[in-house]
Amino acid sequence: MSHDALSVPTTSAPPYPTEPRPTPERPVWPRGTTALRFGGDYNPEQWTRETWLEDIELMKRAGVNLVSVGIFNWGLIEPREGEYDFSQLDEIMDLLAGAGIDVDLGTPTASPPAWFWRSYPESRPVTRDGLPLAFGSRGMASPSSPDYRRAAVRVTEQLARRYASHPALAMWHVHNEYGAPVSESYDEHSVRAFRSWLQRRYGTLDGLNTTWGTAFWGQRYQSWDEIDAPRRAATVTNPTQRLDFARFTSDALLECFVAERDIIRRHTPELPVTTNFMATNCPSVDLWRWAREVDVVANDHYLVAERPDNHILLSMDADLTRSIAGGRPWMLMEHSTSAVNWQGRNIAKRPGELKRNSLAHLARGADAVMFFQFRASRSGAEKFHSAMLPHAGTETKVWRAVEELGADLAALSPLRGSTVTSRVAILWDWQSFWAQDLEWRPSVDMQHRERIEAFYTELWQLGVTTDFAHPESDISGYDLVVAPSLYLVSSAAGANLARYVEQGGTLLVSFGSGLVDENEAVHPGGFPGPLRDPLGLSIEELLPFRLGETATLDNGGTADVWADDIILGSAEPVIRFTDGRAEGQPALTRNSFGAGTAWYLSTRPDAGTLRRILEGSLAEAGVAVEAPPAGVETVVRSSEASSWRILLNHNASEVAVEAHGRNALSGERLDGEVTIAAGDVLIVETPKQRG
Numbered sequence: 001m002s003h004d005a006l007s008v009p010t011t012s013a014p015p016y017p018t019e020p021r022p023t024p025e026r027p028v029w030p031r032g033t034t035a036l037r038f039g040g041d042y043n044p045e046q047w048t049r050e051t052w053l054e055d056i057e058l059m060k061r062a063g064v065n066l067v068s069v070g071i072f073n074w075g076l077i078e079p080r081e082g083e084y085d086f087s088q089l090d091e092i093m094d095l096l097a098g099a100g101i102d103v104d105l106g107t108p109t110a111s112p113p114a115w116f117w118r119s120y121p122e123s124r125p126v127t128r129d130g131l132p133l134a135f136g137s138r139g140m141a142s143p144s145s146p147d148y149r150r151a152a153v154r155v156t157e158q159l160a161r162r163y164a165s166h167p168a169l170a171m172w173h174v175h176n177e178y179g180a181p182v183s184e185s186y187d188e189h190s191v192r193a194f195r196s197w198l199q200r201r202y203g204t205l206d207g208l209n210t211t212w213g214t215a216f217w218g219q220r221y222q223s224w225d226e227i228d229a230p231r232r233a234a235t236v237t238n239p240t241q242r243l244d245f246a247r248f249t250s251d252a253l254l255e256c257f258v259a260e261r262d263i264i265r266r267h268t269p270e271l272p273v274t275t276n277f278m279a280t281n282c283p284s285v286d287l288w289r290w291a292r293e294v295d296v297v298a299n300d301h302y303l304v305a306e307r308p309d310n311h312i313l314l315s316m317d318a319d320l321t322r323s324i325a326g327g328r329p330w331m332l333m334e335h336s337t338s339a340v341n342w343q344g345r346n347i348a349k350r351p352g353e354l355k356r357n358s359l360a361h362l363a364r365g366a367d368a369v370m371f372f373q374f375r376a377s378r379s380g381a382e383k384f385h386s387a388m389l390p391h392a393g394t395e396t397k398v399w400r401a402v403e404e405l406g407a408d409l410a411a412l413s414p415l416r417g418s419t420v421t422s423r424v425a426i427l428w429d430w431q432s433f434w435a436q437d438l439e440w441r442p443s444v445d446m447q448h449r450e451r452i453e454a455f456y457t458e459l460w461q462l463g464v465t466t467d468f469a470h471p472e473s474d475i476s477g478y479d480l481v482v483a484p485s486l487y488l489v490s491s492a493a494g495a496n497l498a499r500y501v502e503q504g505g506t507l508l509v510s511f512g513s514g515l516v517d518e519n520e521a522v523h524p525g526g527f528p529g530p531l532r533d534p535l536g537l538s539i540e541e542l543l544p545f546r547l548g549e550t551a552t553l554d555n556g557g558t559a560d561v562w563a564d565d566i567i568l569g570s571a572e573p574v575i576r577f578t579d580g581r582a583e584g585q586p587a588l589t590r591n592s593f594g595a596g597t598a599w600y601l602s603t604r605p606d607a608g609t610l611r612r613i614l615e616g617s618l619a620e621a622g623v624a625v626e627a628p629p630a631g632v633e634t635v636v637r638s639s640e641a642s643s644w645r646i647l648l649n650h651n652a653s654e655v656a657v658e659a660h661g662r663n664a665l666s667g668e669r670l671d672g673e674v675t676i677a678a679g680d681v682l683i684v685e686t687p688k689q690r691g
């Protein structure tokens with residue numbers, strides 16, 4: 001057979017699918033009330049019937065209208081392979097239905113029971129170092145194990161058939177957090193599935209050899225059977241093989257979701273099916289692809305308790321979730337009322353924080369606010385995790401805050417379905433992260449995530465609501481697009497970004513972008529690949545700094561981590577280095593390209609400089625900025641009838657703001673200066689003019 005390397009498929013055609021699937025016939029929200037959804041995971045299997053009755057009374061008292069049930073009960077409903085016992089779940093479903101509380105019914109496939117592991121030991125996931133993972137914790141089997149897949153769809157079929165017409169059932173929750181704690185598995189089933197995935201992707205071995213660059217270090221393959229998962233080897237493993245294994249893993253997990261989802265859809269076509277994502281916190285699944293497969297996007301978010309800026313990271317996570325949901329309302333499926341148990345120091349939330357966190361998600365598009373979990377567990381690995389109902393019971397600050405939140409959400413029902421708009425987008429690509437996180441990059445200090453957080457933080461401080469976008473998606477609606485250290489830029493993304501600028505957009509690119517293409521190969525002609533034209537420059541050599549090295553800039557600022565040896569084309573220098581390894585070189589350039597402008601920032605500047613650069617590019621893009629008082633977060637949600645300005649005071653002291661409209665929480669009229677107490681939230685509703 002003749003092999004043509006040029007026939008290698010790339011991600012450039014067809015375009016990267018990032019928009020939600022147009023599925024108007026699919027239900028996109030849990031059946032039932034038009035109110036906002038409020039509740040959490042409920043694990044009755046840990047408690048007696050007497051406690052269930054008390055729980056249900058307390059749920060009603062707090063205004064809970066949705067609970068996620070059954071996520072970890074596989075061993076209970078299928079105690080032995082093929083034998084089912086639904087007696088407990090039947091009773092719980094009936095009790096909840098009787099209380100008018102809807103159920104988001106889980107499939108329990110994130111944690112197979114003991115019998116499964118004993119019968120199918122070869123389904124155990126295997127680490128990159130070759131260690132098979134044991135039972136006694138939680139975590140699915142190898143996503144490519146046929147025995148796991150068979151068992152998972154069988155129990156799903158049983159559940160879907162049994163509860164299809166149950167009055168409590170409002171939606172389905174498949175599995176739990178795909179990608180954590182099991183993502184890449186190096187077991188034999190995965191190796192075989194990886195080979196088939198590669199055959200589909202490349203068609204020919206020559207295609208694979210060319211794309212993986214196997215001529216380097218003598219890695220050429222003569223037969224598909226020679227290809228293995230990229231296990232730990234003597235030194236750095238082929239980076240394209242690793243990138244493909246990451247893609248394969250995301251796809252293999254997605255196949256597991258789709259298999260369960262399709263069974264459920266056959267039984268309950270009228271109900272939405274989802275799975276809970278972790279937008280900024282699960283690096284192993286490509287959520288741009290995954291979001292197209294769920295009926296409604298659901299997300300879990302936990303504060304990084306140690307970080308003083310964790311409220312900004314929360315906003316970033318919520319904005320990314322809204323973006324993968326294509327702007328549609330989404331569900332906050334889990335967050336915590338107070339401490340989480342899996343961080344080094346499990347720092348409790350302070351008064352007001354539960355409300356602020358919950359309403360920050362709501363501000364950024366969540367129409368459901370749910371927690372892990374309703375009642376705190378007394379035993380097991382998560383007994384130090386907070387819950388809606390703490391160990392200490394109802395005479396607690398947490399419970400009172402839960403009740404107050406239930407009342408607040410009831411008052412905020414009119415926000416249901418309203419949306420958030422943004423004129424600015426930050427580019428986010430899981431595949432670029434996978435590539436950039438491999439070894440032997442130009443500098444360990446070039447951290448895409450750190451840069452995204454830095455750019456996002458400055459935009460947040462300026463009060464600019466930001467979307468996230470895939471670099472190959474339609475970005476034409478944004479006035480400013482920011483690419484913080486976007487290491488991998490596919491040819492299609494490069495063309496997309498160039499077109500965006502040419503047609504009038506403003507693009508701000510930071511260092512380390514466009515270093516490789518979709519196959520982890522350097523673009524022909526050098527750095528920064530397809531961004532050379534829109535940026536009006538090329539890079540002769542990358543100039544990463546030593547650890548701790550800094551340089552000064554001619555705007556009075558400082559910089560570290562990186563510089564480039566830039567050859568200016570049509571771009572003009574705006575800021576230059578005044579000393580150091582890049583003395584005299586541009587640190588910031590500006591280029592007119594077609595009807596638009598492209599900026600290049602070749603270093604990591606101090607925060608003040610970054611803020612001013614963003615202000616400059618926002619002004620150029622025509623985005624008016626009205627920065628809120630320091631420490632105050634502000635976001636607008638709108639419907640056809642009204643708009644709501646949500647102001648969250650993250651300061652330890654009160655702030656005064658100007659507000660006209662109706663206080664959506666208290667009903668009070670606002671007309672002039674209003675004080676927001678320390679740590680509190682103000683939501684100002686303004687009806688839209690009609691006619």
Ligand code: GLA
Pocket residue numbers: 176177300302334340341372382385
């Ligand atoms: C995740 C899981 C939950 C629970 C929480 C604890 O989000 O989905 O089951 O373990 O973490 O924070």
